[in-house]
Amino acid sequence: EAQVTQNPRYLITVTGKKLTVTCSQNMNHEYMSWYRQDPGLGLRQIYYSMNVEVTDKGDVPEGYKVSRKEKRNFPLILESPSPNQTSLYFCASSPLPWQRNSYEQYFGPGTRLTVT
Amino acid sequence: AQKVTQAQTEISVVEKEDVTLDCVYETRDTTYYLFWYKQPPSGELVFLIRRNSFDEQNEISGRYSWNFQKSTSSFNFTITASQVVDSAVYFCALSETFIIQGAQKLVFGQGTRLTINP
Numbered sequence: 001e002a003q004v005t006q007n008p009r010y011l012i013t014v015t016g017k018k019l020t021v022t023c024s025q026n027m028n029h030e031y032m033s034w035y036r037q038d039p040g041l042g043l044r045q046i047y048y049s050m051n052v053e054v055t056d057k058g059d060v061p062e063g064y065k066v067s068r069k070e071k072r073n074f075p076l077i078l079e080s081p082s083p084n085q086t087s088l089y090f091c092a093s094s095p096l097p098w099q100r101n102s103y104e105q106y107f108g109p110g111t112r113l114t115v116t
Numbered sequence: 117a118q119k120v121t122q123a124q125t126e127i128s129v130v131e132k133e134d135v136t137l138d139c140v141y142e143t144r145d146t147t148y149y150l151f152w153y154k155q156p157p158s159g160e161l162v163f164l165i166r167r168n169s170f171d172e173q174n175e176i177s178g179r180y181s182w183n184f185q186k187s188t189s190s191f192n193f194t195i196t197a198s199q200v201v202d203s204a205v206y207f208c209a210l211s212e213t214f215i216i217q218g219a220q221k222l223v224f225g226q227g228t229r230l231t232i233n234p
Contacts, residue, residue, distance in 0.1 A: 033221070035222075035224075040125075040226055041226060042120075042122075042207060042224035042225050042226045042227050043207070043209075043222070043224040044224070045221050045222070048221065058221065059221075088159065090161065092222075104151075104163065104166055105211075105222060107153075107160070107161040107163075109159070109160050110159050110160060110161075112159070
């Protein structure tokens with residue numbers, strides 16, 4: 001089954017304790033990205049990656065890091081989480097548009113993070 | 117810069133009523149895609165529809181229909197004969213493709229929380 005998986009689904013942590021949220025897709029997609037969802041703001045892009053070792057900032061990258069060492073994985077790293085990073089996080093993947101003429105992004109199930 | 121506005125923060129209707137969710141967008145691109153996603157209480161994002169900027173035909177899928185009007189930069193979503201299971205947060209989104217960078221980003225509206233009361 002084609003899917004995007006995220007782990008963990010729920011996480012409660014304390015300020016300053018480094019954490020990683022994993023994202024994996026089995027569709028051989030080149031493009032992957034991370035979004036955060038906050039009430040009244042919709043979803044906003046944090047980082048994206050066009051392929052292995054190619055990453056770039058989205059609209060709200062402060063406080064986050066990413067890496068793309070394998071095509072299928074795109075972990076989101078919070079080196080020193082703060083309470084304002086409490087949010088619902090979504091990973092998404094898609095093929096590059098000119099390769100398959102597809103603009104649909106496939107979303108993971110979401111990770112609800114609480115930083116106290 | 118691109119922007120999506122869903123002015124209706126919350127809508128509450130009684131079951132079987134028709135309801136329309138508004139979406140207005142801003143973009144300088146001539147080529148773009150518009151999307152609607154549903155987020156049920158369980159939290160996942162469910163893809164509903166994608167339209168490209170060159171196709172202004174309205175679309176109907178069962179009780180769902182979409183009205184795309186470039187002249188008013190709107191992409192409204194109507195649920196006919198609403199049901200309790202339609203209760204969810206609905207997001208409208210815009211995708212532009214930055215050909216040079218090769219990136220595609222979804223810009224989301226703020227979402228509309230729809231409650232269908234029995």
